[in-house]
Amino acid sequence: MKFSRTVQFNAIPEWSSQYIAYSNLKKLIHSLEADAATRLALGHHDAERVSLIPHEESTTEYDAIFRRSLDDELDKICRFYTEKERDLLAELERLTKDIHDFHGRASMEQTSSSSGSSYIARGHSDVESLAPERQKILDKNGDLLSMESYSDGDEQFTEISDIKIMLKKRAIALYVSLSELRSYVQLNRTGFAKALKKYAKCIGREMSGNYVPDIVEQSYPFLHSTREALEDKIAEVNVLYASISTNGDISQAKLELRAHLREYVVWERNTVWREMMGMEKNIQGVGLTNQGLLVSANPITDALEHKGVLNLPPIEIHTRLGTIRLTRLIFNSTFAILSIIGAVFVMLLAIPIFDRPEPQACLAILIAASLLWATEVIPLFVTSILIPLLIIVLRVVRSDDMYHERLEAPGATKYIFAAMWTPVIMLLLGGFSIAAALSKYNIAKVIATWVLSNAGTQPRNVLLTTMFVAMFLSMWISNVAAPVLCLSIIQPLLRTQDTNSNFPKALILGIAFASNIGGMASPIASPQNVIALQNMSPAPSWLAWFFIAIPVSIIAILLIWVMILVTLNPAKGAIITKIQRSTEKFNRTQIFVSAVTLITIALWCVSHEMESVFGDMGVLAIIPLVVFFGTGLLTKEDFNNFMWTIIILAMGGIALGKAVSSSGLLDVIAISIRSLVSGMGIYGVMVVFGCLILVIATFISHTVAALILLPIVAQVGQAMDDPHPNLLVMGAALLCSCAMGLPTSGFPNVTAICTTDDQGRPYLSVALFITRGVPASVVAYIVVTTLGFGLMDIVGL
Structure with a gap:
């Protein structure tokens, strides 16, 4: 969750304007970042550029500008805290005196009761002991009737009970207010730290001085002594409440008081894995309007409704009981x-x-x-x-x-x-565990920013480097997570671009297309590859897969890169700021996660040579699962966050494929298709099937296309005069990843079409996506059916 949302959710509604204006500080940071990028790119002050900040050459001026805004926020917070603390401490003093008086009256009541006094006598003693100003307070709260209005003993006894209830309510209200003041300090302290971290990340340098320890933590609300005093006051309220509610039981009083606190949304760093999961959960509801916004994912439904089939006049059935x-x-x-x-x-x-x-x-x-x-x-x-x-x-x-x-x-x-439940499902789980660990411990992002920081400032080089980073990440953290991570890394580049520049469009398209292509680069890069392994006997080794898929991916990305350069001209109006290299060094945990990942991949690559020991590469997938979860690096929450919908989808497809084969239906289908392609060689069959797969996978998801078609492709290949089922299956799986003509053709495309600027405007239109996506699909199809076919033939599939 972004911290600005955390402030919004956790803020006390009545105090909302008194918290750190984190969103405004972010806007200022982005303005400073854009100004720095413009002056760096142009080399001089652009008189026509409208800016709210000065254009001094030294970046220390940015420190002064940002420092003034921080000081203003800190002054506001200090003033509010001091005023609120004064009011609450005054109320605590009044409450303490009232509860003391109440206990004094209770003692008098007990004495009167033992001597046979009536309720009336006890009631009048209690009334007389109340100071006039506290009678006024009780009357103002509306929970205690005028004391002079009672005429008998029962009414006086009821009055005493009402006083006790009112004191409990006041104690609860004071406890809640003091607790909210404590969270107010904690949230604002975090806000200052987050704002300074954001400044360092966007401007590329730490602000001079240690603002949080030297300024913030030396201000009155954030002093250690102030916070301790506030805790003491909260403890006093616990004691007061216990004295009138729980017979002095402090522990029980704490439990009862805490029950009245509002729930707070805890901020935690959003990982790519979490963002990916959120997208995967929402992906099935995705569709497009002509503005590029989301409405429906069902093209058949949309077509029927457009034709009026689903909007017919109501059918009315008249009966004696009424009209239906x-x-x-x-x-x-x-x-x-x-x-x-x-x-x-x-x-x-x-x-x-x-x-x-x-x-x-x-x-x-x-x-x-x-x-x-x-x-x-x-x-x-x-x-x-x-x-x-x-x-x-x-x-x-x-x-x-x-x-x-x-x-x-x-x-x-x-x-x-x-x-x-097959070894392929275990392979999928092993891939998920590696992806979760690489994302959770920021390893993928550190590597990606290191590569992009060396890309220079030429738009074409930055675009190509970004595309290859997206492809590489897709190999290991899936082609669902890769575009999310890449888009988060290039946000500084997107924010600093002029509204008329095509560079953001080229970057976003490049990431989407490269992530799709990267989905074919390793066996765990996408679900369709896992489904392909299930339908290949024997399954190829990882080295064989790399030998085929990596050259195909590289050539396809290079050709698509040229297509984007020619059709979009991203260099025009582009303002390039160098991606800042991550300053954090690899710690022991990151080194350990990387080592486990590399060892697992190495074992997968030689799995065929180790069949006598492990039996199948799916068994090797247990290693990262046991290591990461057994050591606590990944938790049960991470396990629950696995894409179980994808796993269930794959298991259903395996069940269907098994049924089609066992029932004899697959033999019938294969015989029918074989008659249609009789006389064709294996290459001709791949070209024909490739066109069919490319079209189907464009309109439905890549995974679904693989589930439906790969078992049929395998059987057709097996039934040919010159059987090459594995070649056709792998070719079909690679072609599923090539289908990227529509914004809904896959996860990377949906991520791209949903990307918006700071004003919520989408970078890409549907028309722009289709006019580049269809040629990109054709280019990738040609590469797979030429270079890919040749490499598969060399491997002997």
């Missing part, structure tokens, strides 16, 4: 699409297409699941959860022996669920 309107039920888009898919499913079950029931039922499941995945009318992972249920209930699977007998429900359950 069916519009919102029947023609609701979600309900309508689900009804259509359900009807297709039932029809495919009912109409005899095959001689045996297993492939018949499996075809119905395959078509229904594909439609649900493609339309995303329900979440993708929900469809995956539904698949094993349908497979078992409809008895789709058959035994693997020579008889191929139809399995009953108990046998089918064991068969399918055993197939769903």
Whole structure:
């Protein structure tokens, strides 16, 4: 969570204007940063540039400007604290005296009671003991009626109870106010530290002097003695409350008082992994308007609504009991699409297409699941959860022996669920653990900023370096997290650009395209690669994958870089400030995480040579899981933050692929497709299938396209006269990553189209994205089907 949001959420509403104006300080920092970048790029003062700050050459002037703003905020905070503290201490003094008087009256009441005095006598004694000014306070709070109005003993007894209740309420209110004053000091102290850190990061230098220890912490609200005194006053209120509420039990009083405190939002540094998770959770609701904003992710629904199919006039059924309107039920888009898919499913079950029931039922499941995945009318992972249920209930699977007998429900359950948890799923979990550790301990960001800090100030060089950084990060922390991290690193570059410059557009597009391409560069870079490994027998080694995918990725990125330079001319109007290298050095924890990561990757690379020891590369994925979580470097919260929806999606796809194969449907499909591509060589089949995959993966997610198509591609390759199933499967997986023609074609594209400037305006329009995304997809397709095919042939796939 950003600290500006933390201030907003934690601020006491009545005090909101008295907190450090962190957002205003950030705006000032960005103004100073933009001014410094402009003067650095132009070399002189631009008289036409409107700026609220002076243009002295020395950056020490920036210190003075920022220092004045900090001083103003500090003065405001000190004045408010002093005034509030004075009021609360005065109320504490009054409350202490009132509670003391109350206990004195209680003692008199006990004495009177023992001598047989009436309630009236006790009541009058209590009333007379109250000072007139405190009677006025109680009356003002509205919880105590006028004492002179009572006429009998019961009313006087009730009055005493009301006084006690009022004193408890005052103690609670005072405790809450003092506690809020304590949090006020803590939050503002953090605000000053965060503002100075932001200044150092954006301006590229520490502000002269140690402002927090020398100035802030020497001011009255932040003094150690002041904070200790405040704690003592809070402890006094605990004692006072205990004396009138819990019979002197301080611990119980603390529990009761703390229950009245408001909950505070704790600030913690946002990691790329957390941001990625937030995007992944929201991605299924993403779509585009012609302004580039998000509305819907369902192109079929949008088309139907645009044509008016889902906006028909209401259907009215007149009955004796009244009129029934069916519009919102029947023609609701979600309900309508689900009804259509359900009807297709039932029809495919009912109409005899095959001689045996297993492939018949499996075809119905395959078509229904594909439609649900493609339309995303329900979440993708929900469809995956539904698949094993349908497979078992409809008895789709058959035994693997020579008889191929139809399995009953108990046998089918064991068969399918055993197939769903495979070493590939463990590989996915191992990749997630590495990504989480690299992000949590800032390793990926340190490496990325080190590389980008050496990119120079030429727009074309900065763009190319950024694209290769995005590709490299995609290999190890996934092509979902990589664009988020890269965009956070280049924020200083984006903020300092003129509104008419194309450089921000080129950078954001370059990161998106390079992250997509990087999704093919390693087996754990994207889910489609993991799905490909599941459909390849034997699975290629990591070295073989690198030998094919890395040259393909590098050439594709270079060609896309040239395309962006030619079509956008990012150098025009660009103001380049050098990315600041991270000042933090690798600590022992970062070195340890890096070492575990490198060892795991090295073992993955030689996994085929170590099959006699580990059996499968998925078993090696257990190493980072055990080490990172066993040592406490990653916590159970990190484990809960894994992209379990992706894992469930992959498991559902594996179950469907197993069912398609076991039922005999895959053999039927392969025979039909083989007849269509008869006479074609392996290269011709790859070109044809490649076009189909590129189009499908452009309109639906890359992962879904891989789930649907890769099992079919593998079977077609196996059934050819010259079998090359692994070549076709890997080629198809690489081509899934090449599909980036639409802003909704993948996670990197959605990240790019959602990126906005400080005023909330998107950098990219849909038209701009499509006119660059489609050519980029074609370029990548050509590279995969030429260079990629040649490298796969050399490896012997």
